[in-house]
Amino acid sequence: MIETKIIDVLSEQYDLKINKLTQLSNHNVAATYHLNTSKGEYVLKRIPSSIDAPEEEGKLVKYLHENEISVARIVQSNHGTYTFLVDGNNYHLQEYIRGETFDLNSGTQRFMDLSAQNLGKIQDVLSNIPNLKKGLINQELFTSNQIDIARQSYLNTLRKAQQLNDTMIIEDITKRLEYLKSVSNYSFDYSRLTITNSHGDYYTSQIINKDTKLYTIDWTDACYLPACWEVIMSFAYADPIAKSGEINVNSLKRYVENYSKNFTLNEYDLNAMTYLYFFQLAVSNFYEPYEQLPKEYLEIAMLTTKQLTWLNRNVDSLTSKLV
Numbered sequence: 001m002i003e004t005k006i007i008d009v010l011s012e013q014y015d016l017k018i019n020k021l022t023q024l025s026n027h028n029v030a031a032t033y034h035l036n037t038s039k040g041e042y043v044l045k046r047i048p049s050s051i052d053a054p055e056e057e058g059k060l061v062k063y064l065h066e067n068e069i070s071v072a073r074i075v076q077s078n079h080g081t082y083t084f085l086v087d088g089n090n091y092h093l094q095e096y097i098r099g100e101t102f103d104l105n106s107g108t109q110r111f112m113d114l115s116a117q118n119l120g121k122i123q124d125v126l127s128n129i130p131n132l133k134k135g136l137i138n139q140e141l142f143t144s145n146q147i148d149i150a151r152q153s154y155l156n157t158l159r160k161a162q163q164l165n166d167t168m169i170i171e172d173i174t175k176r177l178e179y180l181k182s183v184s185n186y187s188f189d190y191s192r193l194t195i196t197n198s199h200g201d202y203y204t205s206q207i208i209n210k211d212t213k214l215y216t217i218d219w220t221d222a223c224y225l226p227a228c229w230e231v232i233m234s235f236a237y238a239d240p241i242a243k244s245g246e247i248n249v250n251s252l253k254r255y256v257e258n259y260s261k262n263f264t265l266n267e268y269d270l271n272a273m274t275y276l277y278f279f280q281l282a283v284s285n286f287y288e289p290y291e292q293l294p295k296e297y298l299e300i301a302m303l304t305t306k307q308l309t310w311l312n313r314n315v316d317s318l319t320s321k322l323v
Helices: 002-014 055-066 109-126 144-163 167-183 227-238 249-259 267-283 295-322
Strands: 018-027 030-037 040-046 084-086 089-095 195-198 207-210 213-216 223-226
Touching: 002 018, 002 030, 002 084, 002 089, 055 089, 055 109, 109 195, 109 207, 109 213, 109 227, 109 249, 144 167, 144 267, 167 267, 167 295, 195 227, 223 227, 227 249, 227 267, 227 295, 249 295, 267 295
Parallel strands: none
Antiparallel strands: 018 030, 030 040, 040 089, 084 089, 195 223, 207 213
């Protein structure tokens, strides 16, 4: 069994006796485990095979910790490495942070304020190192060609849903196909956006509230991306009002103000932010892989369809009030 092999490696390379190993998640290419050991609690993560340089995450987390960003540190093995290999898969061992987590759109005002400040601080600290890998939110995403790619992806998912008479997904995909028309003429001057190193997937599931600090976990997707996109995405996934689809301008303004205590968006960022988010949601098929979609990802898919519906009617007025 894979668990037996992992336990043997942890004993040999980390001097750990495993009392209990519990799988927490298994999302297609990645998986996480909680470990109760002779030296305390840890989290073990299977790293997606798409990650070309798995050792880099450990180095990045070490740098962030040294620069006063609260993180779950990745533990080095007795060989000085941050990862180990079992049956062709890379794993790393990280600190277990026992604290409070928030579901989608359940952030308290304190959490929202601290989260925005924390994101700004992260981007400020990471701006001092060479560019990380290019993220999924990149210049190629915001092109007219992406409209055609998204349409084909939606049509493929729609066929699968129709075969299973999955009425909820059929309705959502039908709406998304309509929203593609709304963004088909959008264009962005990527050179005018603030592009920076960032977490890459900064939202409630990656943040743990412990005592007076927010700890940011899971840096596998850390990358180079438009700063304003991660600001509005993290807001839209945390704000309670946004659960209905509405992006409340006053709440977003407050979030941006807190973020700006540590990092700055330019005027073009603020003007483009809501359109950028609307476009990204419209061309992103959150319903794939359809047959293996985890519950958490299904919740995000349904949330973003609500937000698309609201933005389709209100994106212009939201932007005018925001700036």
